[in-house]
Amino acid sequence: MTDIPMIETLSPNFDDRKLPVSMLVLHYTGMPDAASAIDWLASPESKVSAHYVVTEEGQIVRMVDEAKRAWHAGRAHWRGTDDVNSASIGIEIVNPGHEWGYRPFPEAQMGALIPLIHDIVQRYRITRGNIVGHSDVAPARKQDPGELFPWGTLARLRLALPRPTKNLMDPLWTDSAFMLALERFGYDIAEPDAAVVAFQRRFRPELIDGVIDGECRAILLALLLPKPQGDD
Structure with a gap:
């Protein structure tokens, strides 16, 4: 368990893992504000949850114990894994999303998110290729954390794959x-x-x-x- 400062708002929406943790999935909340998102993730009626929520002000909220399977990815697939929830830690990043006024992720938020990601990745030895967005694992259903998310910042810290830019060559595939x-x-x-x-x-x-x-x-x-x- 991490020593990073955080508060707890526990969700009842979890069950037992069936796989070891090998992935980290990043989401945006896609709701008007942090309070409504956290309330929804903590409601037994929602049937959704995440291990952590990171607010725009940089507050980290712990909602599900990492040892448990949070319900954040839904129907998803990545690199041969269909039970993404069992194999991953899920982080919800507060942002209204495309429906409620998508906007850049504030510096304070990224300042809290980056140490959290680093801590999780180090403890579980998660590879850069398995640090993904919700849209990566559920492309037909999701678009979060979206095109404004600063993947490049994470990549420079070796917390995500970089966008290739050097010596690019078109293989002319069909x-x-x-x-x-x-x-x-x-x-x-x-x-x-x-x-x-x-x-x-x-x-x-x-x-x-x-x-x-x-x-x-x-x-x-x-x-x-x-x-x-x-x-x-």
Whole structure:
């Protein structure tokens, strides 16, 4: 258990893990404010929860013991794992989201989130490729934490994969070959268009159009190499 300062608002929405922790999934709350999000996650009627919530002011709220399986990912898949809840720690980051006025994540919030991520990653030896967004593990359903989330900041701290930027080369894959490569990287490609959008939201957020172009192919090829090269 972490020694990072936090308060507790415990949720009844959890059960036993069936897998060891190997992933960290980041979400945004997607509700008008922190209080309503925390109340919802703590309500037995919601059937959802997370291990931690990080407010915009930088307060960390612990809601489910890490030893338990919080209900944050829903139907999800990543790198061969379908029971993502069992294999992951879930962190909800307070942000209204796309429905309620999506906005950048404040410095105070990131200042609390980064040490929490670092602590979790170190204790469970979670690899950078398994630090993911909700949209990565559930591309057909979710878009959080979204295109404004500063993945590059985490990458510079080796707390996420970097966006490849160096020596990019378009492999000229067909769209079908791109989808096979995307599946190999970790995504669920059951709904191909959604999977492409989720990939872009994470690794090319300035242009999320669902079109498989040369830049997308080059980025994905670089990510599949043993050591992705990026400015981050």
